[in-house]
Amino acid sequence: xxxxxxxxxxxxxxxxxxxxxxxxxxxxxxxxxxxxxxxxxxxxxxxxxxxxxxxxxxxxxxxxxxxxxxxxxxxxxxxxxxxxxxxxxxxxxxxxxxxxxxxxxxxxxxxxxxxxxxxxxxxxxxxxxxxxxxxxxxxxxxxxxxxxxxxxxxxxxxxxxxxxxxxxxxxxxxxxxxxxxxxxxxxxxxxxxxxxxxxxxxxxxxxxxxxxxxxxxxxxxxxxxxxxxxxxxxxxxxxxxxxxxxxxxxxxxxxxxx
Amino acid sequence: xxxxxxxxxxxxxxxxxxxxxxxxxxxxxxxxxxxxxxxxxxxxxxxxxxxxxxxxxxxxxxxxxxxxxxxxxxxxxxxxxxxxxxxxxxxxxxxxxxxxxxxxxxxxxxxxxxxxxxxxxxxxxxxxxxxxxxxxxxxxxxxxxxxxxxxxxxxxxxxxxxxxxxxxxxxxxxxxxxxxxxxxxxxxxxxxxxxxxxxxxxxxxxxxxxxxxxxxxxxxxxxxxxxxxxxxxxxxxxxxxxxxxxxxxxxxxxxxxx
DNA sequence: GCATCTCTCGTACGCTGTACTGAAACTAGT
DNA sequence: ACTAGTTTCAGTACAGCGTACGAGAGATGC
Numbered sequence: 001x002x003x004x005x006x007x008x009x010x011x012x013x014x015x016x017x018x019x020x021x022x023x024x025x026x027x028x029x030x031x032x033x034x035x036x037x038x039x040x041x042x043x044x045x046x047x048x049x050x051x052x053x054x055x056x057x058x059x060x061x062x063x064x065x066x067x068x069x070x071x072x073x074x075x076x077x078x079x080x081x082x083x084x085x086x087x088x089x090x091x092x093x094x095x096x097x098x099x100x101x102x103x104x105x106x107x108x109x110x111x112x113x114x115x116x117x118x119x120x121x122x123x124x125x126x127x128x129x130x131x132x133x134x135x136x137x138x139x140x141x142x143x144x145x146x147x148x149x150x151x152x153x154x155x156x157x158x159x160x161x162x163x164x165x166x167x168x169x170x171x172x173x174x175x176x177x178x179x180x181x182x183x184x185x186x187x188x189x190x191x192x193x194x195x196x197x198x199x200x201x202x203x204x205x206x207x208x209x210x211x212x213x214x215x216x217x218x219x220x221x222x223x224x225x226x227x228x229x230x231x232x233x234x235x236x237x238x239x240x241x242x243x244x245x246x247x248x249x250x251x252x253x254x255x256x257x258x
Numbered sequence: 259x260x261x262x263x264x265x266x267x268x269x270x271x272x273x274x275x276x277x278x279x280x281x282x283x284x285x286x287x288x289x290x291x292x293x294x295x296x297x298x299x300x301x302x303x304x305x306x307x308x309x310x311x312x313x314x315x316x317x318x319x320x321x322x323x324x325x326x327x328x329x330x331x332x333x334x335x336x337x338x339x340x341x342x343x344x345x346x347x348x349x350x351x352x353x354x355x356x357x358x359x360x361x362x363x364x365x366x367x368x369x370x371x372x373x374x375x376x377x378x379x380x381x382x383x384x385x386x387x388x389x390x391x392x393x394x395x396x397x398x399x400x401x402x403x404x405x406x407x408x409x410x411x412x413x414x415x416x417x418x419x420x421x422x423x424x425x426x427x428x429x430x431x432x433x434x435x436x437x438x439x440x441x442x443x444x445x446x447x448x449x450x451x452x453x454x455x456x457x458x459x460x461x462x463x464x465x466x467x468x469x470x471x472x473x474x475x476x477x478x479x480x481x482x483x484x485x486x487x488x489x490x491x492x493x494x495x496x497x498x499x500x501x502x503x504x505x506x507x508x509x510x511x512x513x514x515x516x
Numbered sequence: 517g518c519a520t521c522t523c524t525c526g527t528a529c530g531c532t533g534t535a536c537t538g539a540a541a542c543t544a545g546t
Numbered sequence: 547a548c549t550a551g552t553t554t555c556a557g558t559a560c561a562g563c564g565t566a567c568g569a570g571a572g573a574t575g576c
């Protein structure tokens with residue numbers, strides 16, 4: 001490939017044998033064979049320990065050694081249950097998405113899509129590390145596909161062309177993730193402030209005082225002074241309503257075109 | 259720290275002294291003092307080498323040793339130009355965002371916002387590694403703030419309340435990032451197919467055949483059969499128009515409310 | 517008892533970011 | 547020209563990471 005064409009990292013595009021092995025554990029869970037030494041743990045234990053670590057300390061703190069230590073087990077023992085860290089993360093994501101309380105199939109599209117978005121929103125609040133996974137897509141796990149199926153189902157009978165259904169669900173996903181990201185970031189900063197005796201905010205305000213050039217960023221200054229950046233009331237619902245309005249418009253337009 | 263409260267990783271929330279040091283290089287670039295040994299490189303060389311590696315091999319391949327090797331220099335030599343990897347990434351992001359061709363200040367809001375989105379879209383195509391940075395927010399660098407300023411400016415005089423301006427620009431950002439992500443992922447898979455003689459696709463299709471349960475995912479099956487997942491024509495423009503329509507609606511509503 | 521199978525885990529390798537240290541190279545002051 | 551001061555360069559080292567390997571432990575089937 002030409003060196004001028006940007007290439008995403010090969011690491012995230014599994015090579016042939018890998019792509020199957022990576023998902024085998026999820027779609028074809030191994031049943032205990034009865035023979036051989038008894039297992040001290042279950043796969044669920046391992047995934048749960050990983051999730052607990054990621055929930056409290058973030059994804060960077062999730063290492064095989066720490067998961068093993070939390071379970072009182074040698075690091076390499078984990079590899080009996082899980083082929084590697086990548087697959088452990090896939091399993092954690094699947095387990096997390098299985099927690100989603102998805103709307104029923106017969107809900108009106110607007111209620112269904114709103115509930116779909118809100119369920120994700122709450123999930124990301126509970127497991128912010130999902131937003132830290134820097135994969136290109138979510139893994140193709142059962143629970144992730146369940147969620148996708150649910151999202152698509154809300155719109156598939158509205159008369160929208162199939163391609164637009166996919167687009168819109170993608171837009172909703174991106175919106176929820178984006179907003180959850182900044183909300184979590186805000187919470188993290190608030191937390192840092194509490195822990196470090198407001199030195200963090202001192203540093204930050206000195207940044208704004210010393211380096212922020214109001215002449216260069218007049219709009220930001222103006223919005224700041226008008227309180228436009230005070231997001232204590234998260235704008236999730238308002239923005240979501242606006243998004244749903246635009247979906248309504250798309251549906252009306254699709255109906256008119258027929 | 260309570261184990262029941264999800265905590266984002268402390269690593270991404272710089273401690274007090276850190277938060278200033280991390281941005282100092284960006285807002286207060288050191289001028290050469292003339293004294294002492296001459297530098298073999300410039301800061302620009304280091305940032306450029308890092309960007310080149312990330313462009314071609316992805317963010318995971320970006321290590322201090324590799325950057326140093328590309329410059330024909332010892333690994334530790336980089337630390338005279340850059341305090342650490344985090345700050346190098348900040349600089350790379352700033353440099354990338356400086357490439358944005360932002361719309362002029364006097365453009366009508368719809369043209370301006372569309373151009374703002376498209377500029378980001380093209381940037382992410384050129385530097386997909388930006389989408390791999392798993393930080394909670396982009397760093398507060400000059401070029402990043404320039405871009406934000408531009409986005410906010412397109413809407414600040416439309417009569418929308420300030421808070422909604424911030425919301426909408428956030429929505430546009432999330433949309434562009436989300437769509438760029440899946441586009442890049444698709445390109446990565448196409449590329450993997452080329453390199454590995456279609457074994458990748460063989461594996462993937464065997465996945466669909468062996469594990470995908472059409473009864474569990476009827477909507478996905480239906481959309482698939484209707485070609486709804488064929489995204490060769492990226493739906494950027496269509497989706498963007500839909501988004502802009504919803505912004506128009508919000509503006510009209512804000513006008514009516516006054 | 518013995519073969520067979522599975523789980524457990526210490527050791528080790530290569531990779532990472534970077535702290536420390538001292539050598540090398542350059543300028544300024546005398 | 548020489549010294550003192552300042553800055554860059556880079557080797558070594560350390561802690562941490564994912565994980566390949568292989569020896570041992572414990573269970574089952576014969």
